[in-house]
Structures are given as C-alpha cells and as structure tokens.
Amino acid sequence: xxxxxxxxxxxxxxxxxxxxxxxxxxxxxxxxxxxxxxxxxxxxxxxxxxxxxxxxxxxxxxxxxxxxxxxxxxxxxxxxxxxxxxxxxxxxxxxxxxxxxxxxxxxxxxxxxxxx
Amino acid sequence: xxxxxxxxxxxxxxxxxxxxxxxxxxxxxxxxxxxxxxxxxxxxxxxxxxxxxxxxxxxxxxxxxxxxxxxxxxxxxxxxxxxxxxxxxxxxxxxxxxxxxxxxxxxxxxxxx
Numbered sequence: 518x519x520x521x522x523x524x525x526x527x528x529x530x531x532x533x534x535x536x537x538x539x540x541x542x543x544x545x546x547x548x549x550x551x552x553x554x555x556x557x558x559x560x561x562x563x564x565x566x567x568x569x570x571x572x573x574x575x576x577x578x579x580x581x582x583x584x585x586x587x588x589x590x591x592x593x594x595x596x597x598x599x600x601x602x603x604x605x606x607x608x609x610x611x612x613x614x615x616x617x618x619x620x621x622x623x624x625x626x627x628x629x630x631x632x633x
Numbered sequence: 634x635x636x637x638x639x640x641x642x643x644x645x646x647x648x649x650x651x652x653x654x655x656x657x658x659x660x661x662x663x664x665x666x667x668x669x670x671x672x673x674x675x676x677x678x679x680x681x682x683x684x685x686x687x688x689x690x691x692x693x694x695x696x697x698x699x700x701x702x703x704x705x706x707x708x709x710x711x712x713x714x715x716x717x718x719x720x721x722x723x724x725x726x727x728x729x730x731x732x733x734x735x736x737x738x739x740x741x742x743x744x745x746x
Contacts, residue, residue: 521676559736560677607676621667622734624676 519544521625523608529631530598538593538628540608547613549591550575550622551583553604560607566591567613598632605629637721642741645715651708653740655721658702664723666697668706669736672717677736680706680719711744718742 521542530536542549550565552575562575566585580602582594591610595602608625638656645651657666667682681688681695683704688695694707708715720739 559738560734562734605674609676621679621682622677624678626676627674629674 519623521608521610521623523606523625523628525628526626527629529633531633532599533597536595536598536630538595538606538608538630540591540593540625541589542591542608542610542623543589544610544612544623545588546610546623547588548622549585549608549610551581551591551593552607552609553577553602554607554627555604563593563606598630600632603630603632637723637737639719639721639737639740641738642743644743644745645708645711647713647744647746648710651711651715651742651744653706653708653719653721653742654703655706656703657721657723660701660723661725664725666695666704667722667724667734668693668695669720669722669734670715670717671720671736671739672714677720677734711742713744713746716742716744 524539547568551563552560554560561577563577563581564575564583566572569585569588572583572585585591606628609622611620611622665682665684668680669677670680671677681690681693683695683697685697685701697704718739718741720736722734
C-alpha cells in the first residue's frame with residue numbers, strides 16, 4: 518500500500534531532551550516536507566527536500582533540523598525542544614517532474630508532540 | 634498564489650450532495666484549483682484539482698466557473714465519513730522549490746445522520 522508513515526504518533530517529552538520524528542514513504546517520491554499544525558494558524562511548512570541530500574528551510578525552520586540521506590526517509594530532529602514546539606506535525610511527499618509540474622502531496626498520519 | 638475564501642462551516646444531510654464553494658477572484662491563468670480535506674487531525678488528503686474544465690473522480694466533482702473566479706466541490710452522496718475540514722487551494726502550474734501548500738482555515742463540513 519502506498520503510504521507515508523511517521524513515528525512516533527504521540528510523544529510527550531521535556532524541555533531540552535533531543536528527539537527525532539521519523540518519516541518514511543514507499544512511493545519513490547523525490548519531494549518530502551514537514552509541516553506543523555497549530556490551532557488558528559493552519560499548516561506551516563518547516564523544512565522541505567527536493568531530493569536526496571537537498572534540503573531547504575520552509576516558513577518556520579527555527580529549532581528544527583532535517584536530513585535526507587535516503588530517498589524514502591526524511592527525519593525531523595528537535596535538538597533542544599521547547600514548549601512552543603508543542604504541535605501536530607505532518608510529513609508529506611510528492612513526485613516532481615522534470616518540468617517542475619505540481620503534483621498532489623501525500624500526507625502522513627501525524628505526530629502529536631507535547632513538550633513540557 | 635491566489636488567495637481563497639471559503640465559508641467557515643456547512644452542514645449536509647447524509648446521502649445528499651454536499652456543495653462546498655470557494656472564491657478565488659484573483660486567480661491567474663496558469664493557476665490550478667486544488668481541494669484537500671482533513672478528517673479530525675488526520676493527515677490532509679488530496680481530493681481533486683482542475684484548471685478550467687470541470688473534473689470528476691471517484692471521490693468528488695469540481696465545477697469551476699467560466700471566469701474561474703470561483704469553484705464548487707461536490708460530494709455527490711455525502712456519508713458520515715465525509716465529515717471533515719475541506720481546503721480549497723490555488724497553486725501555480727509549476728511548483729516552486731518549497732511546494733508549500735497554504736491551507737487557510739477551510740470549511741468544516743458536518744454530515745448529519
């Protein structure tokens with residue numbers, strides 16, 4: 518089944534304790550992205566990756582890191598989490614084409630993170 | 634990307650057609666209309682997209698007015714599982730590097746038994 522998976526789905530942690538949220542897709546998509554969703558603010562893009570070893574900042578990258586060593590995986594790293602990073606996080610992926618034509622994004626199920 | 638305007642909420646009786654409007658009066662000629670939905674904190678799900686012709690797939694139909702300033706997403710026979718927030722998004726034909734989707738606040742559709 519074509520899908521985007523995220524782990525963990527729920528996480529409660531404390532300020533300053535490094536954590537990683539994994540994202541994996543089995544559709545051979547070049548493009549992957551991380552969003553956070555907060556009440557009243559919609560989805561905001563954190564980081565994105567156009568392909569392996571190619572990453573760039575989205576709208577709200579502060580406090581986050583990413584890596585893209587393999588095409589299927591795009592982990593989100595919080596080196597020193599803070600309470601303002603409490604949010605619902607979504608990973609997404611899509612094809613790209615040589616012409617850069619837009620393609621629909623496939624979203625993971627979400628990771629609900631609470632930082633105390 | 635053009636801005637969209639959607640009603641905050643709508644109700645629909647189960648089994649009836651749900652018609653969700655979207656205004657995008659500043660849409661430009663090469664921008665597509667996309668619809669996604671999000672069921673209670675699950676990941677957003679792509680529904681359909683179109684440029685100027687009406688489109689239909691297994692999930693829904695998309696009707697775009699001739700001047701392209703508005704569109705309507707139609708769920709022909711709404712079920713309780715269609716209760717969700719529906720987002721209308723206008724995007725250019727060619728993705729930028731960020732390929733960022735601006736979801737806005739969407740329309741909360743409640744399907745009533």
